[in-house]
Amino acid sequence: MQTIEDKIQELKRERGAIIIAHNYQPDEVQAIADFTGDSLELSRKAAELDEEVIVFCGVHFMAETAAILSPEKTILLPDQFAGCPMADMITAEQLRKKKAEHPGAVVICYVNSSAAVKAECDLCCTSSNAMAIARSVPVDKEIIFVPDTHLGHYIQKVLGREMIIWDGYCPTHSRIRDVDIVREKKDHPNAVVMAHPECPLVIRDLADYLLSTGQMCTHAAASDETEFIIATEMGLLYRLRNENPEKKFYAVSERALCPNMKKIDLEKVLWALEDMQHRIVVPEPTCSLARKSIEAMLELS
Structure with a gap:
């Protein structure tokens, strides 16, 4: 009897499709993916691949970003x-109002934003290159940074440069508390703490390393350290443990779980391939305008 994994692989071949999954996806989804990574990494991978059908296992803005970079391909969420x-x-609309209050400001948006917001921005950024992107803006220019207040204040503190920062945040990272770090450090005294810059200040101050998910994977593989406390969404532990079986990784808290990232399961991947749904298309001129902010980032990176 065919398993659901077998059916997915068979349909994938029939459709000429590829499956890509974000680092926060459920373990079983990451297991059947052809590629895993962070949101921009996956969007760039989608653009490079020969396959015309991309099953993007992530959240809506990520599939949008893939559609922006590959408008000719079929991106399925x-x-x-x-x-x-x-x-x-x-x-x-909110961003346009803020821009009107600060004419001449350079607008940087975190990749965790809609296509419509990206279309209103000058530069896009990721958690791994946000510092370099902000540093590229001339010092005589104001910077509007949206939507993540924690990443924005982290950049502001390191660069020593005032920015106009939107008050958005990631609920999952905001649920991580300082007592979680303290407890895990007590239980695992030899472990170092890797935290995502989307975390609140109190968590960033307790971390040994502030890294994007991709940077966490790279650091864990290259480091002589053997124990890590992971202060980001729990889905990353699957990849970290698979890629580094000789090392130990501890979730900072069971609350560090994104319900949206867990909405996709194997059955939905199968249905996506069966019915070729749900296709994500970014209309013009939003698509072209949003692509400019992403391409401007890529040139600087």
Whole structure:
């Protein structure tokens, strides 16, 4: 009898499709993916691949970003309701109003934002290159940074440069508490703490390393350290443990779980391939305008 994994692989071949999954996806989804990574890494991978059908296991803004970079391809999001609360904390209309209050400001948006918001920005950034992107803006220019207040204040503190920072945040990272770090450090005294810069200040101050998910994977593999406390969404532990079986990784808290990232399961991946749904298309001129902010980032990176 065929397993659901077998059916997915068979349909994938029939459709000429590829499956890519974000580092926060459920373990079983990451297990059947052809590639795993962070949101921009996966969007760039989608653009490079020969396959015309991309099943993007992530949340809506990520599939949008893939569609922006590959408008000619069929980008499928297995659950159309897998969204991002942070991305929903700012609209294009709100950003236009803020821009009107600060004419001449350079607008930087975190990749965790909608296509409509990206279309209103000068530069896009990721958690791994945000510092370099902000540093590229001339010092005589104001910077509006949206939508993540924690990443924005982290950049502001390191660069020593005032910015106009939107008050958005990731609910999952905001649920991580300082007592979680203290408890895990007590239980695992030899472990170092890797935290995502989306975390609140109190968590960032307790971390040994502030890294994006991709940087965490790279650091864990290259480091002589053997024990790690992971202060980000729990889904990353699957990849870290698979890639480094000789090392130990501890979740900072069971609360560090994104319900939107867990909406996709194997059944929905199968349905996406069976029905070729749900296709994500970014209309013009939003697509072209949003692509400019992403391409401007890529040139600087």
